[in-house]
Amino acid sequence: MASRLGLLIASVAMLAAGGCTDSAGPAVETIEEAVPGYLERLDAPGMAVAVIRNGELVWAEGFGRTGVEADSAPVTHRTVFEFASLSKPVFAAIAAGQAQAGVYDLDGDLGPASDFPRIADAEAFAGVTPRMILSHGTTLPNWADEAGGPLEFSGTPGSRFRYSGEAYGLLQSMLERRTRASLEALFAPLAAEAGMTDSHYAAGSADPVMAVNRDGSVRPRRDAAEGHAAASLTASVFDYGRFVAWLLDSEQDDLRETLFTPTRPVAWGAFGREGEMPDGAGIDWGLGWGLYRENGRRIAFHWGDNGAFKSFVAIDIDRRDAIVYAANGWDGLCVAVPLAEPVVGDVGTIMDWLNYSRIDSGSPVCPDRE
DSSP states (O other): OHHHHHHHHHHHHHHHTTOOOGGGHHHHHHHHHHHHHHHHHSSOSEEEEEEEETTEEEEEEEEEBSSSSTTSOBOOTTOOEEOGGGHHHHHHHHHHHHHHTTSSOTTSOOOOGGGOTTBSOHHHHTTOOHHHHHTTOSOOOSSOSSTTOOBOOSSOTTSSOOOOHHHHHHHHHHHHHHHTOOHHHHHHHHHHHHTOTTOBSSSOOSSOOEEEOTTSOEEEOOOOSSOOTTTOOEEOHHHHHHHHHHHHSGGGHHHHHHHHSOOEEOOTTTTSOOSOOOTTEEEEEOSSSEEEEETTEEEEEEEEEOSSOEEEEEEETTTTEEEEEEESBTTGGGGHHHHHHHHHOOOHHHHHHHTOOOOOTTOSSOTTOO
8 A cells, every 4th residue: 555655646746747757658649749639620628638557647638728718727637527427437446345345245136125216116126236237237227218207127137238327326325325425425435545636426626617518508517516426526637547547556456356347248239339349349348347358458448428528538457558538528539539549559449339429530520510
């Protein structure tokens, strides 16, 4: 723990001064040169990027501005964005830690259905486990048709992958009930150990950040009054980079094994993509993370999409290299492929599976921009 703390202090001092370590290398130079050009072509006034090499946070930098006005503050590596569904990998680490501590069993039930009044089918709910939730196997919807409305299973729990933010909320509710602590309080020990001083699930930064919606309108960053495990994390790329570096440290070998073990295969059409998975490639789900495999490569990944705020993380599991970025514009995910390539290699199949467009070097804008 002392050595990890020393590395953390060193990285904080280095990045606070706006520098990078010698190990940052050509990948960082490529990203630094590319991002300003991307921002000119995106409906995103700003972006921040962090790079992890061999498990160490080596570089983080901001580009552009925190709003659309000319006098908006510049984005820095400490600018706080909505990280949307990148909330899920952090929550999965929290939840797995609580299981290791004996608070609950990953393969047990969540308790009586009466504790979860939104559940429409108590018999089906009895078969739901925390592991099933963290690997998106409940068959519950991502979000209910009506906020706070009933939650309907679309199949037998455990039978298939169906991405569900609502299910994460059920596990959050169970943990809060058993520990008598809020999500923010449950997050606090991990945040302290990883050095995530900018991050919150609820009641975050006071510094404003504006983001551009698809229709060109602008909205501010939302800081949730009550946190949600699936979507409400606000953070800087510096903080999320520290989380990834913490997860890749040898002290977290057991946790990483729990999170990165494939639990559930995923179909190519899970997000509406037509066609078939490319030969030699496959996607599974671990706990909180997507797991991509191709020709011996193993990439853990997740994306965040709260409309106007976008984010992405990809980790080369074996090399312990990773990239994290966040943008304040609706088309921010269409640059994931060229941003990630210098650090973790090609993630094009991942973004195709997610059904996001890719920016093309010959196009002045993101291909599906209206």
